[in-house]
Amino acid sequence: MADFDLIIRGVRLLQPDFSVLDAAAVCIQKDRIARIEGDPVTAAGLHAKTELDGRRKLAMPGLVDAHTHAAQQLLRGSVTDEMPMIWARILVPFESNLAPEDVYAGARLFCVENLKAGITAFADAGGPHMEAVAQAVVETGLRAAITRSTMDAGDFIPASMKEPVAQAISHTEDLYKAYHNAGDGRVQIWFGLRQLMSATPELVEAVAKRSQELQTGVHIHLAEHLDEVSHCLRNYGKRPAEWLDTFGILTPNLLAAHSVRLSDKEVKLVSERGVNVVHCPRSNLGNHGFSKTPLLMALGANIGLGTDGASGNRLDLFEQMRLLKSAMHARFGIEINDPLVMPALDTLRMATLGGARAMMLGDEIGTLESGKKADIILINLDAPHLSPTAHLPKTIVAAAGPADVSDAIVDGQLLMKDRQLLHLDEAEIRHQAGEALRKVARKAGLPLPIPDL
Numbered sequence: 001m002a003d004f005d006l007i008i009r010g011v012r013l014l015q016p017d018f019s020v021l022d023a024a025a026v027c028i029q030k031d032r033i034a035r036i037e038g039d040p041v042t043a044a045g046l047h048a049k050t051e052l053d054g055r056r057k058l059a060m061p062g063l064v065d066a067h068t069h070a071a072q073q074l075l076r077g078s079v080t081d082e083m084p085m086i087w088a089r090i091l092v093p094f095e096s097n098l099a100p101e102d103v104y105a106g107a108r109l110f111c112v113e114n115l116k117a118g119i120t121a122f123a124d125a126g127g128p129h130m131e132a133v134a135q136a137v138v139e140t141g142l143r144a145a146i147t148r149s150t151m152d153a154g155d156f157i158p159a160s161m162k163e164p165v166a167q168a169i170s171h172t173e174d175l176y177k178a179y180h181n182a183g184d185g186r187v188q189i190w191f192g193l194r195q196l197m198s199a200t201p202e203l204v205e206a207v208a209k210r211s212q213e214l215q216t217g218v219h220i221h222l223a224e225h226l227d228e229v230s231h232c233l234r235n236y237g238k239r240p241a242e243w244l245d246t247f248g249i250l251t252p253n254l255l256a257a258h259s260v261r262l263s264d265k266e267v268k269l270v271s272e273r274g275v276n277v278v279h280c281p282r283s284n285l286g287n288h289g290f291s292k293t294p295l296l297m298a299l300g301a302n303i304g305l306g307t308d309g310a311s312g313n314r315l316d317l318f319e320q321m322r323l324l325k326s327a328m329h330a331r332f333g334i335e336i337n338d339p340l341v342m343p344a345l346d347t348l349r350m351a352t353l354g355g356a357r358a359m360m361l362g363d364e365i366g367t368l369e370s371g372k373k374a375d376i377i378l379i380n381l382d383a384p385h386l387s388p389t390a391h392l393p394k395t396i397v398a399a400a401g402p403a404d405v406s407d408a409i410v411d412g413q414l415l416m417k418d419r420q421l422l423h424l425d426e427a428e429i430r431h432q433a434g435e436a437l438r439k440v441a442r443k444a445g446l447p448l449p450i451p452d453l
């Protein structure tokens, strides 16, 4: 008789303290890790409906992309090496010409790319037609905190993308009613503020109030640009995080993407308030500058990592870990001769438990422990860049990439086995996304490349 729904046998397992348990059996019942057995003899007596051979593989928590944009999947290739203002010239025509079916097609491709890169959960900062993103997540099996980003101010925002406060709130509530806890609880709906230059104080206040009443999260781009700092100083006499604090919105339910242009005082403020900081090193190094990650860490802030979507980046959190480590070393480590200014395993924690906490799911995902949700990826260790090694977890940070992810389980469901998606037609999803890209490019009059599929 089967004791469990699924067992991964003989696998190396990354434990919460980053030690590795050899030849473990991971037993999954429904959506949760029911048992982790380290004794092979005892494990031999355990049975499941489905068995997965984990030999020569590492089981680790699914990666969490804590800041991304599913709706920008079809922008891939359109923003790299483009001159400013990308926002006005490319992003606005693109976003305003997206129909729900285009977002849906892009979001399905986005979910496929994520799964194949070992990203099992993501926090989406929002874009148009987020119901289509929520629907794609429900169907593809991933986990997500989805936001409808809202804007009601700013000369640089076209009228069609702005909405009055009451409407911004009620549209988010509609999405909340339709999709919060959908997909057996895999989808959460959050409130969103795109950024402070496109929000009136009334909108910030309403988002703070309603998100607290519904006990859900708020996702914002914060301290991303110097323009935003100038805007807050000029209009409110305060820096961005200081101004936000006057609304009582700096709480552990706030996910502050980027958080690059913070003063030391603001770093202390967001750390004290328990705000979740999410760095996107690839984006930050290209546009925003260096984050103050060592100071945030020293003050105990929770930090996650994000890809910022596929427009100019690969959905690759392994790359983000390495970039953050190198960037922090170059910026802060070298001048004080501190080789440990950004330890590898801290970046690994950010890409897993840090992101989970940022999604308000730290008790459910982010580590492999009995009782937690079964969001697990397996890394194929039969690779010259990964094995042999004297320290496997550090080598994962230093050398692993999306192509090394062989299997993915989300909410107890085996979604990818030996890099084959079990429930999704990858070729068809790419084809549909290509059709949508062609359509949007024509409608928006954008020099988007015509895909050759």
Ligand SMILES: [Zn+2]
Pocket: 067, 068, 069, 125, 221, 257, 308
């Ligand atoms: Zn973003």
